[in-house]
Amino acid sequence: MIRAAIVGLGGWGRRLVVAVQEDGQPRGSEIHFTRAAVRSAARARPFADRQRLQLGSFEECLVDPAVDAVVLATPHSAHPGQVRAAAAAGKHVFVEKPLALTLVEAESAIAACAAAGRVLALGHNRRFLPAFRALRELVLAGELGSILHAEAMFAGAFGLAYAPDAWRAGDADAPAGGLTAMGIHSLDALIDCLGPVEDVTAQSMRRVLTIPMDDTTSAMLRFRSGPSGHVATLMATAWTWQLRVFGVRGYAVMPDETSLQVVERSGASRLFTFPVFDTERAELEAFARAVRGDETYPVPLGDVAHGVAVLEAAVASIRSGGVRMSVGGEARNPHEGSC
Structure with missing residues (x-):
């Protein structure tokens, strides 16, 4: 079971969480969200409690050895930097599309994950x-x-x-x-x-x-x-x-x-x-x-x-x-x- 942190709990971030678990219980045997990184803990608290997600910062998710991967449901312009940071921390990355807004930034994110030997996956569902x-x-x-x-x-x-x-x-x-x-x-x-x-x-x-x-x-x-x-x-x-x-x-x-x-x-x-x-x-x-x-x-x-x-x-x-x-x-x- 892959343990993941969801980064961003807006409407789409929540959709990703409920796709694979209900009330904190995994729907299958593949992936389970255990943490969430959000800007407003108070706003996210009811959903996080229901899904049994530990709230914190993006940086806290990256240093948590119990987190195997991060899932980014964040603004498009933030993706490249967050992907590079996650790769540097040894985390696998799933990121919502688009990966970036320029080819240079997209290639830098791809290269960072390749250099770190981490999986990078895009949400082209x-x-x-x-x-x-x-x-x-x-x-x-x-x-x-x-x-x-x-x-x-x-x-x-x-x-x-x-x-x-x-x-x-x-x-x-x-x-x-x-x-x-x-x-x-x-x-x-x-x-x-x-x-x-x-x-x-x-x-x-x-x-x-x-x-x-x-x-x-x-x-x-x-x-x-x-x-x-x-x-x-x-x-x-x-x-x-x-x-x-x-x-x-x-x-x-x-x-x-x-x-x-x-x-x-x-x-x-x-x-x-x-x-x-x-x-x-x-x-x-x-x-x-x-x-x-x-x-x-x-x-x-x-x-x-x-x-x-x-x-x-x-x-x-x-x-x-x-x-x-x-x-x-x-x-x-x-x-x-x-x-």
Whole structure:
């Protein structure tokens, strides 16, 4: 059983904890949260007591020999420094996406964990969805033929719920509206299926939000393997997750997280449905197995760094008024391996 400390007990930090334990009791045999690092102990106390978490500082978690790993649910800009500190303290690290906001910072965090011999895992939980894994496999198997185009949409009313001073709404941690926190999932999914992105052209607007955050962000992508792509993220509408991949033989679409429709060029259509799946539990348990050395965590760090590079290029394109930007960093060729 891996003993972990959760760093940050906001809404998502709490979601990660309850994914693997209830009232302090582990749901499985892989991972157990025993400590929490928070800024406000009084605010976190009721949840921490219920989950039997010892409250303290990040630094106290790092020096505790009873903590094997830290799970970071903290502001994006804080991730690189916290990852480096955890690696230096000999802790394995699971961190929410994005790993960083620049490629240089992402690579420094990856290098720190590699030098320390510690596992670094990213919370790209959509990779664990059975529907997405099925879509990815049919793309890699060539069932859609040569891929022409792919597009992804991740939208919700998240921006309408943020307070003006929320860290998720500030330019320091959300320089491209929802692309930073939500659209990064879409980028990662497309990179997993199609490989590295060559260049990106992006735009971002604030249509209805009154907080300092854009609500409408989109990016056109060109993949090195040839296809075009499009990613859109909306922060002030009904929730949806959609992913489409178009090939010369037909197309596949995830209209939501539990369905996959495959439409052949002839018009024949197949619909597959999958059960609701706890991706947060799946990713944390996969992290625990990687820490024990039982398996490799299924999100390659090359893909992680490349996703940050795409995000960085998109932000640069937005700030330049829509200039096409080249993307640095090398993602894994998805045809060289599988999840």
